[in-house]
Amino acid sequence: MTVRLYDSRTQSVVDLVPLVEGEVGIYVCGPTVQSSPHIGHLRSALVYDQWRRWLSYRGYTVTLVRNVTDIDDKILANAASASSDATEEQWWALAYRYELEFTDGYRALGILPPTYEPRATASITQMQEIISRLIENGHAYVADDDSGDVYFDVASWPSYGELTNQRADDMAASADAESRAKRDARDFALWKGHKADEPESSAFPSPWGDGRPGWHIECSAMATRYLGPRFDIHGGGLDLRFPHHENELAQSSAAGLPFANHWVHNGLVNVNGQKMSKSLGNSVFASEFLDEARPLVIRYYLGAAHYRSTLDYHDGALIEAEAALERIEVFLDRAERRLEGTQFAGQGVELVPAEFAEAMDDDLAIPQALAVLHDQVRAGNAALDAEDLGGAAVIQGRVLAMAEVLGINPMAVEWHTAAHDPASVALAALVEKLLEDRDAARKERDFTSADRIRDELAAAGIQIEDTPTGSHWSLD
Numbered sequence: 001m002t003v004r005l006y007d008s009r010t011q012s013v014v015d016l017v018p019l020v021e022g023e024v025g026i027y028v029c030g031p032t033v034q035s036s037p038h039i040g041h042l043r044s045a046l047v048y049d050q051w052r053r054w055l056s057y058r059g060y061t062v063t064l065v066r067n068v069t070d071i072d073d074k075i076l077a078n079a080a081s082a083s084s085d086a087t088e089e090q091w092w093a094l095a096y097r098y099e100l101e102f103t104d105g106y107r108a109l110g111i112l113p114p115t116y117e118p119r120a121t122a123s124i125t126q127m128q129e130i131i132s133r134l135i136e137n138g139h140a141y142v143a144d145d146d147s148g149d150v151y152f153d154v155a156s157w158p159s160y161g162e163l164t165n166q167r168a169d170d171m172a173a174s175a176d177a178e179s180r181a182k183r184d185a186r187d188f189a190l191w192k193g194h195k196a197d198e199p200e201s202s203a204f205p206s207p208w209g210d211g212r213p214g215w216h217i218e219c220s221a222m223a224t225r226y227l228g229p230r231f232d233i234h235g236g237g238l239d240l241r242f243p244h245h246e247n248e249l250a251q252s253s254a255a256g257l258p259f260a261n262h263w264v265h266n267g268l269v270n271v272n273g274q275k276m277s278k279s280l281g282n283s284v285f286a287s288e289f290l291d292e293a294r295p296l297v298i299r300y301y302l303g304a305a306h307y308r309s310t311l312d313y314h315d316g317a318l319i320e321a322e323a324a325l326e327r328i329e330v331f332l333d334r335a336e337r338r339l340e341g342t343q344f345a346g347q348g349v350e351l352v353p354a355e356f357a358e359a360m361d362d363d364l365a366i367p368q369a370l371a372v373l374h375d376q377v378r379a380g381n382a383a384l385d386a387e388d389l390g391g392a393a394v395i396q397g398r399v400l401a402m403a404e405v406l407g408i409n410p411m412a413v414e415w416h417t418a419a420h421d422p423a424s425v426a427l428a429a430l431v432e433k434l435l436e437d438r439d440a441a442r443k444e445r446d447f448t449s450a451d452r453i454r455d456e457l458a459a460a461g462i463q464i465e466d467t468p469t470g471s472h473w474s475l476d
Contacts, residue, residue: 003058005233006308006363008241008263009163009249013363018232019261024060026052027223027260029236029244030117032069032215033098034078037105037286039302039313040269040276044237046299047266047307049111049407051235054360057352057405065226066114067219068102070095071121071212076198091202092121105286108295109302110407110414118222120213124204126221127213130255131190139254140190143181148193148209152216152251154186160250163263164242174243188247189214216247223248224257234260238268238308267305270312284313293318296415300325300408307364324374328403329410330463331377334384335396336411344389348397356402366406373402431462438464 003016018024028048031041045066052062070092079091106113131150134140139156143149154160160168173185193211194203203210213221223231236245245263252259268275271282290298301321305311339345352360353376359368380395403409434453441449454464 001058001357001361003055003361004363005262005264008265011165014262016232016262018060019230022060023063024055024233025063025227025231026065026233026235027219027227027231028064028066028114028234029219029240030066030068031099031102032072032074033095033102034072034074035098037098037102038276039284039286039289040237041102042105042109042286042289042298043269043302043311044266045106045111046109046302048235050303050307050366051233051264051364052112053405053407054364058361062115063227064112064114065116065118065223067222068095068099068117068119069215069218070099070119071202072215076202079199091199101286105290108290109299110295110412116226118226120218120222123218123221123225124213126225127217128191128206130217130221130224130251130257132207133255134190134251137254137256139251141183142208143193145181147181148191148206148211149181149189150191150208151182151187152190152247152254153183154188154250155184157250157254159253161246163246163249166242166246188216188243190217190251216244217251219244220248220252220255220257220259223259224252230258231260233262233264235264235266238265241265266307267310270310272314273312293322294415296408296410297322297325303366303406303408304370306367324370325408325410327374327377328399328408331380331384332396332399332403332411335380335392338384339389339393339396342389344393346393347390348393348395348400350397350401350404352401352405353398356398360405369402369406373399373406376402431457435464 004013005016006012007014016024026048028045030045031037048064048066052064055062075095076091079089079094082089082094131140134152135142135150138153140150140152143151154168154174161171168186171186174182174188190213191206191208191211192214193209202212204212223234234245234248241263245265249259249263269284270276271284274280274282276283292298293301297318298321301318302311304321304324353372356369356372359365359372362368376395376399380392380399383389383392383395400409400411404412409415434457438450438453441447441453457464
């Protein structure tokens with residue numbers, strides 16, 4: 001068993017060889033909590049939840065660190081713009097309010113909580129230590145205009161650009177900070193001196209004057225604080241490769257930190273073929289998205305494509321996901337009912353098939369893994385149709401194992417409450433009443449009425465299955 005992943009730094013699929021046998025440390029760039037989460041944030045968090053679940057299934061002890069950037073230029077700006085003469089929202093209050101929205105979205109999709117979820121403001125000391133080391137090593141400098149700014153000296157680090165295979169001489173100016181007293185337009189901020197128009201609460205004391213950290217130094221400090229100077233995997237969205245991850249790698253390496261062995265990046269989300277952006281007005285926010293379908297359906301949809309591919313959200317996408325998930329649900333429900341009370345009930349060993357494992361080991365090839373899952377569902381239904389209860393039990397165990405690894409097991413407790421929304425409850429009550437009427441008609445040998453009820457339900461997309469234990473229904 002060898003898990004392989006695509007390393008963005010080498011641009012190749014490589015074997016994952018953990019630094020410590022049996023353990024994997026993963027750092028994921030989490031949200032900058034400046035505004036409400038959108039569908040792209042959910043997808044990114046889900047991708048690393050899938051990695052974590054698979055590595056755990058493979059026997060690794062996984063430490064997953066996902067940070068929260070709770071201080072940033074945009075957080076300060078958004079807090080200021082949200083305030084008025086009548087009301088004022090502190091930057092830290094705005095950050096926490098949005099952090100809770102992210103947490104709600106993660107929880108709704110069954111994304112496991114990270115092992116650690118540090119906030120940037122809790123690691124200021126560690127950031128300053130790295131900055132001091134960079135200055136001592138000649139790779140950073142304090143601006144000479146008394147602003148209190150500290151910049152990374154890109155020209156001092158010949159390897160700058162290695163993550164994204166760029167030459168420093170071909171790069172545009174860094175846009176992460178005002179130029180003020182930069183020596184080179186490509187240099188980026190490690191520490192930002194406090195400005196007169198910024199709240200006093202956003203200024204932290206430092207050897208270079210009161211101020212706050214630059215964005216990039218935050219992740220270098222938090223990753224090494226919680227995983228050590230060298231760790232296995234650094235993950236994040238494809239949009240973070242440059243400049244954020246490039247800058248992280250440069251400053252960490254220049255400070256003498258080995259940093260990440262592998263870099264993994266998930267693809268972005270388009271909407272109807274267009275890049276999702278505020279300027280286009282096509283952002284799909286998490287709260288709206290989660291109202292479109294059951295959370296389990298949304299998890300299936302967001303996790304069905306290969307994690308490195310671009311996911312295009314379009315009209316009908318969730319309907320397709322609902323239909324695919326429904327096939328899994330119907331089989332598991334049917335198998336549980338038919339096997340109940342027989343010698344085969346609960347006898348299926350919950351192990352994933354070899355073909356599924358091979359796909360997951362191959363850079364988390366979930367589309368191929370899902371194909372195996374649906375093939376097994378079809379085989380399971382055929383076994384039930386043929387009254388091959390032993391075979392059905394074996395397949396039931398495999399399907400449960402695969403669905404559990406992917407976090408889409410509809411039989412899992414966490415999804416039960418989500419399925420009992422008012423509309424689902426109302427539909428179930430109406431269908432169950434019609435099934436009672438149909439059963440009564442059949443007992444009275446009124447087959448015309450019984451067939452009429454069956455046909456009306458079928459026309460509404462409701463499939464009826466008559467079994468020795470009674471009639472059962474599902475959405476077709």
